[in-house]
Amino acid sequence: MIRQSTLRALGLSLPFALVLTGCDNGSPTSDLSLEDADPVMGLVTFQVECASCHASGDGFDLAFFSFPDSTIVRRALGHVPLSDALDIVAYIRSLGAETMTRHTRLFQPGNRILAGDRVFAEQLFGLDAWPVDLTPEELLAIDPRTVLVALDLPMWSVEKDNVDWMPDLPPADGILAFNGTGTTIEAYHQMPTDQRLVTAVNRLRHSVTSPQNSAAPCTFNDDRPVDYEACFQVQRWIASLGAQHMLRTDRMDGFHRNVHNAFWDVGQTVRRSIVQGRESPANGLENWIDWMWTGWIFEPQSHATIYLGTGLEAAGLVRHATFMTLRSLVARPANSLAPFVDVRNTARFSPDHWAGDATAFALRHLEERIMASDRVDQLSGESLAEAFLHLEQTYRLASEKDPTAAPMLRELVDRIEDMLPDL
Numbered sequence: 001m002i003r004q005s006t007l008r009a010l011g012l013s014l015p016f017a018l019v020l021t022g023c024d025n026g027s028p029t030s031d032l033s034l035e036d037a038d039p040v041m042g043l044v045t046f047q048v049e050c051a052s053c054h055a056s057g058d059g060f061d062l063a064f065f066s067f068p069d070s071t072i073v074r075r076a077l078g079h080v081p082l083s084d085a086l087d088i089v090a091y092i093r094s095l096g097a098e099t100m101t102r103h104t105r106l107f108q109p110g111n112r113i114l115a116g117d118r119v120f121a122e123q124l125f126g127l128d129a130w131p132v133d134l135t136p137e138e139l140l141a142i143d144p145r146t147v148l149v150a151l152d153l154p155m156w157s158v159e160k161d162n163v164d165w166m167p168d169l170p171p172a173d174g175i176l177a178f179n180g181t182g183t184t185i186e187a188y189h190q191m192p193t194d195q196r197l198v199t200a201v202n203r204l205r206h207s208v209t210s211p212q213n214s215a216a217p218c219t220f221n222d223d224r225p226v227d228y229e230a231c232f233q234v235q236r237w238i239a240s241l242g243a244q245h246m247l248r249t250d251r252m253d254g255f256h257r258n259v260h261n262a263f264w265d266v267g268q269t270v271r272r273s274i275v276q277g278r279e280s281p282a283n284g285l286e287n288w289i290d291w292m293w294t295g296w297i298f299e300p301q302s303h304a305t306i307y308l309g310t311g312l313e314a315a316g317l318v319r320h321a322t323f324m325t326l327r328s329l330v331a332r333p334a335n336s337l338a339p340f341v342d343v344r345n346t347a348r349f350s351p352d353h354w355a356g357d358a359t360a361f362a363l364r365h366l367e368e369r370i371m372a373s374d375r376v377d378q379l380s381g382e383s384l385a386e387a388f389l390h391l392e393q394t395y396r397l398a399s400e401k402d403p404t405a406a407p408m409l410r411e412l413v414d415r416i417e418d419m420l421p422d423l
């Protein structure tokens with residue numbers, strides 16, 4: 001048994017003595033208290049009994065999100081006897097890492113949730129319209145990680161539903177066994193460096209999708225049916241592994257694109273289950289847009305806007321969708337063809353009274369891109385046909401929403417079409 005001196009050496013303060021009564025798991029409780037608990041055993045027990053689901057490996061998450069002793073004991077009792085539960089509490093307290101409350105929504109911009117879509121626009125632009133004076137450079141300077149939104153991004157742990165970072169299950173053995181994936185996770189836990197984390201995340205993302213892995217649940221790339229629920233669970237595990245590294249190393253502003261993309265993956269899986277009409281994880285739309293937004297704010301240049309946009313549209317958040325689309329557009333790398341689709345999606349997602357101004361912004365920016373560097377003169381075949389198609393769809397969608405803007409939009413579309421090679 002550990003002694004007070006050891007607790008002090010571990011930096012534990014014990015102003016409390018947690019004495020539990022009334023537990024019905026059969027163990028005698030009267031003589032068990034936190035003062036007698038053993039934090040060293042607590043770490044061992046956590047690793048054996050808890051770490052498979054709690055991807056931290058060391059209980060960092062429970063300390064970081066300030067879960068109260070009573071909650072840790074209550075949850076631990078589902079897995080271990082009371083004396084072990086108290087050891088875990090003593091160990092978690094020894095970490096001394098309380099930084100956020102357990103009600104914190106990780107990566108929620110400004111730590112505030114707005115009341116709705118219109119409030120979002122008013123907060124961002126000061127009005128419910130696309131701001132006509134805004135330049136592409138100014139839009140690019142708006143950091144999506146700081147833009148307040150009406151989405152309530154996932155908390156760390158929620159017991160009543162699945163809109164949280166904690167997966168309900170550990171990764172299946174076949175996922176860990178494939179291609180040495182489990183070994184890379186162990187290596188990371190032994191020495192949690194950036195490189196080891198990225199390696200573990202990369203192996204995991206590969207293992208869960210690989211057609212070569214018979215245990216992969218996320219078989220989007222082969223003929224086997226996708227196990228959406230299992231895929232959703234394991235992708236949350238990967239996301240929570242990556243997010244905890246960001247928390248540990250104080251990288252809340254962003255870390256590595258593969259880790260950010262692991263957040264996006266969760267939403268993409270839920271989206272696919274919904275659009276395929278398959279049985280979806282619970283709270284489908286919420287999980288879809290919450291996880292995609294969480295991934296998108298770190299990598300606005302790299303995702304197709306249709307995926308997050310259609311989710312936001314389904315949730316009635318069309319102003320969010322328009323902002324997301326245009327903020328992605330201005331961040332696209334040179335020579336990308338994504339802007340043609342972004343322009344069309346702007347026309348699609350924008351509310352009627354935004355459609356003229358927002359679409360004109362998008363078209364003008366596309367024109368500037370083409371003049372500046374984009375090699376659209378080399379477009380040919382299918383890509384060229386798609387570029388024309390997207391431009392015509394843009395015109396049709398936006399002018400239906402805002403007929404008064406139709407002549408101006410026609411002129412912009414014509415100018416761009418004239419810059420393209422002949423079909």
Ligand code: HEC
Nearest residue numbers: 049050053067071072075076079157158159166167168169
């Ligand atoms: C089988 C997977 C699994 C194992 C093993 C597991 N947990 Fe959890 N734990 C979860 C999930 C999932 C949640 C998120 C809340 C929920 O969905 O019920 C959670 C949440 C918690 C919470 C926060 C509860 C809250 O109020 O939101 C605590 C504390 C906790 N676990 C402690 C432990 C401890 C200590 C152990 C080991 C003795 C452990 N867990 C083992 C899956 C697991």
